[in-house]
Amino acid sequence: AQSVTQPDIHITVSEGASLELRCNYSYGATPYLFWYVQSPGQGLQLLLKYFSGDTLVQGIKGFEAEFKRSQSSFNLRKPSVHWSDAAEYFCAVGELYGNKLVFGAGTILRVKS
Amino acid sequence: DVKVTQSSRYLVKRTGEKVFLECVQDMDHENMFWYRQDPGLGLRLIYFSYDVKMKEKGDIPEGYSVSREKKERFSLILESASTNQTSMYLCASKTGANTEAFFGQGTRLTVV
Numbered sequence: 001a002q003s004v005t006q007p008d009i010h011i012t013v014s015e016g017a018s019l020e021l022r023c024n025y026s027y028g029a030t031p032y033l034f035w036y037v038q039s040p041g042q043g044l045q046l047l048l049k050y051f052s053g054d055t056l057v058q059g060i061k062g063f064e065a066e067f068k069r070s071q072s073s074f075n076l077r078k079p080s081v082h083w084s085d086a087a088e089y090f091c092a093v094g095e096l097y098g099n100k101l102v103f104g105a106g107t108i109l110r111v112k113s
Numbered sequence: 114d115v116k117v118t119q120s121s122r123y124l125v126k127r128t129g130e131k132v133f134l135e136c137v138q139d140m141d142h143e144n145m146f147w148y149r150q151d152p153g154l155g156l157r158l159i160y161f162s163y164d165v166k167m168k169e170k171g172d173i174p175e176g177y178s179v180s181r182e183k184k185e186r187f188s189l190i191l192e193s194a195s196t197n198q199t200s201m202y203l204c205a206s207k208t209g210a211n212t213e214a215f216f217g218q219g220t221r222l223t224v225v
Contacts, residue, residue: 009153032211043117043203043216044156051211090155094211099144099163100171101207101214105155 002027002093006104013081014112021076021107023091032094033074034101035065039087047089050074061085086111116140119204119217126224132191134220136204142215143208145187149173150201150219159202162187194224 005024013019025031032051036044048059055067065076074091091104120135138145144163148156158171160179168179176198180188187206191198201221205214 006155034213036216041122041219041221043218044205044214045216046213049213097210099207099210100146100158100161103148103156105153 002031002095002102004091004093004102004104006091006107008107009105010108010110012110012112015083016080019076019078019081019085019109021089021091021109023074023076023104024072025074025091025093026072027093031074033065033067034092034094035059035063035074035076036090036092037061037087038090038106044090047076081109081111083111083113085109117204117206117215117217119202119220121220122218124220124222126194126222128195128224130194132194132222134189134202134204134222136187136189136217137185138206138215139185140206140215141184142206143184144206145181146205146207146214147171147177147179147187147189148203148205150203156203159189196224198222199224
């Protein structure tokens with residue numbers, strides 16, 4: 001079965017600093033990968049997705065992610081973090097031959113001024 | 114824009130009550146999902162539905178049931194609420210395989 005690991009439960013970065021959130025997946029074929037963001041008390045919003053093609057994917061709010069098949073990773077990056085980026089971030093993989101998404105446990109991002 | 118609407122943002126129910134959580138989507142999506150979100154555990158799938166009147170158990174179906182009588186509406190039912198069902202519940206919908214899911218704003222349920 002597919003699984004997603006987000007190794008960092010909490011990350012704190014200074015405003016203006018760069019950010020990288022890690023995501024590793026286990027999957028038997030070319031994965032369909034997603035990053036979602038959840039602001040406090042809200043539902044999940046799609047940041048970006050990877051289906052095929054260019055391994056560097058651009059998303060909303062200045063985020064990007066890079067798919068690395070050799071490392072089974074899909075890390076999320078942002079060059080300069082803003083205080084409004086404080087939220088919880090979830091990585092997900094699409095189920096092989098199915099319609100479900102499998103989510104990681106999430107990473108809570110804190111931004112200090 | 115796709116809209117997924119959950120009927121309540123906050124609910125407080127008593128132990129043993131029957132609880133209904135409602136979700137409506139407006140984009141004619143075939144697939145709808147109910148997730149439970151708890152700190153440190155991410156999103157865990159309770160049930161999903163791939164068509165009207167069709168449903169499949171997810172990872173944690175115990176204590177829950179679902180109903181999908183119309184394509185746009187997917188209900189989660191707690192037959193007899195218990196305190197360990199206090200959680201955030203998220204509804205989502207999507208079209209076919211390998212597409213993204215769209216989420217509602219969540220319902221925070223407290224069972225006392």
